[in-house]
Amino acid sequence: MDGIVFDKDGTLFDFRRSWGVWAVAMLNALAEDEAHARRMGQAVGYDLATGVFDADSPIVAATNADIAERLVPHLGGQSQAEILARLDEMAVEAPMIPATDLPAVFAALRGLGLKLGLATNDGQRAARAHLQAHGVDGFFDFIAGADSGHGAKPEPGMLLAFARSQGLDPARVAMVGDSAHDLVAGQAAGMVPVAVLTGIAGEAELSGLAEAVLPDISYLPGWVQARRAG
Structure with missing residues (x-):
């Protein structure tokens, strides 16, 4: 070896202690209100009420580009590239x-x-x-x-x-x-x-x-x- x-x-x-905190902050930062944040959480496989990630959540194993793609339908007027740029910025500040x-x-x-x-x-x-x-x-x-x-x-x-x-x-x-x-x-x-x-x-x-x-x-x-x- x-x-x-x-x-x-x-x-x-x-993972849970680091990216759970980040997921809450990310969804709330992008959302118009609490209901909007919950819908986006469902789209990316994260339950805001329970703090549980789906096994296939893109936050768990995929890339920020994959997360952005899931969020595009929920953020009218913003392109995947624009959402990705915001996610990349927020990821730098994630509390690991x-x-x-x-x-x-x-x-x-x-x-x-x-x-x-x-x-x-x-x-x-x-x-x-x-x-x-x-x-x-x-x-x-x-x-x-x-x-x-x-x-x-x-x-x-x-x-x-x-x-x-x-x-x-x-x-x-x-x-x-x-x-x-x-x-x-x-x-x-x-x-x-x-x-x-x-x-x-x-x-x-x-x-x-x-x-x-x-x-x-x-x-x-x-x-x-x-x-x-x-």
Whole structure:
């Protein structure tokens, strides 16, 4: 194992505690009134009353462009591009809540000689802002978003770009994520898919797609050491 490429939302950051807050703020900012906000919430798979995301919500695993597309019919007079620009701006300010002690985890992985990358369906600007806000951007050798020119997950483009940029054999790289999109992308890239349970999906949904299912990324240093020893 020479490298790890991470998903961001639901993997580095607790999904519900981070993007639930953002979803409420986003819908209220775009809506004319409470009823309008509820309708838009239904369109993007988020229930404002309960705070629950649908499993197929574009906020969970898709891109801001996909969210914008769902909102176009509810925001008359605004184009998808205009809505996307607003979503990208709001995403930068999203209050990310770490899933665990990120600096400690990344320091341990660096100590094992691993290259680290990030491949998120969020925008690259937001991704860098979130990492910088928690003082962990310097641990990463590669950061890509869905707007970085490599495509979006579940396609493997971002993952393969990480491997190429660091001169790594994809078979010796782990893809760590919280969704089926992440794990399918890892498989398509020829990487080792590893699931964590800090997103929306449960173990039953992810176990068939992953070599290992971990409670959170703090278990990765031990998993890497055990795999190397085995």
